[in-house]
Amino acid sequence: MNQQINIDEYKNHLKKYFLNVVPETNPDALNELLEHFTFERFAKKQLIYAAGSISDSLYFVCKGLIRVYYIKEDKEITNLLVPENTIVIGAYSIITGEKNYSNYEAFEETYLLKLNYAVLESFYSKYHSLEHLGRLLVEKYYTAFMKKTYDVLFLSAEERYQIFIKDHSELINRVPLRFIASYLGITQETLSRLRAKY
């Protein structure tokens, strides 16, 4: 692996991610915050968080892909696939201090920017502008969680598949179909039928 790792460029992507959530974020405060993110590299199949552990950090995916899954009755159920330029966080554990329910696995070789949540919160206290960003980030994750829950409750398998290819078309070729089927809550046979149709 001789690929050049350009951390500044990744931090720039993270900055864009934040500015996309709140464009008027104070740039000096944001730059100061970005300095505290550290770079981490995970090999394919390596666990970032295990179910039962406590999370204390927030991660930004620079390169690669994270699969979030839980185990029920000896079966792995994929509940999230997190690609580049997205933040991933063991939210339940971070907010409550209790254990994670899910496993977070590097599904490909994955580069992350990491920040301890307590450090992040100290920046929220220091700058109102970052506290505002922090509130909107939490709202964004809460909304995404509700949407995932409601999609499974209220949409048909076909509608969920359509949303998936709209939002994550690039993942179709990166993720084996059995994981996509599990994510969509459908059987592999149903997924094959839907793929043939679209």
Added chain:
Amino acid sequence: MTKVKISLEERRARLRECLLRIAPATHLSELDELVNAFEPADFPKKYLLLKEGDFSDNVYFICKGLLRNYYIKGNKEINHWITKEDMLLAAAYTLATGNKNFINYETLEDTYVLKIKYTTLESLYVKYHSLEYLGRRIVEVYYAAFMKMTFDILFLSAEERYSLFVKTHADLLNRVPLKYIASYLGISPETLSRLRSKH
């Protein structure tokens, strides 16, 4: 609706206390400005506060009373959440996305609330740092509760969910019709009766 008088001062004092539990370091003068921006409203029992498909940008604080949030799936009402005193209620998903609301909110008792427009709440968050922190903590608390409910349904047995319900909401056993509790726990009324006689 039998007239129970709950004064505005009493309601605001209750809200103030509840918010200070969530964020104890909130600046008191700022908190008062927030609490005083809430207005009272009363709803009779069986009142549909918000129905599927509606948009609402109100945030409610329950001073006295009880609501159930339910959705309809395959012609069946599924009870999703029960909101009681000292809890906040908003059509959070609709509020954040502008998308269609899936949930119905119905009072199970005469219900006395304080309410505020979300835009008013947000303008106060932006005005004061300590209120912005409070706002984030509120979202975190309700986000964690929503996740917990989802995980409980995924990972716990009917019996474990029932024990947890009795432990955290003992007061609701006599206030909420059993069919709604069964639906909330994701079990049949028969299973619930069996569990009630066992414990």
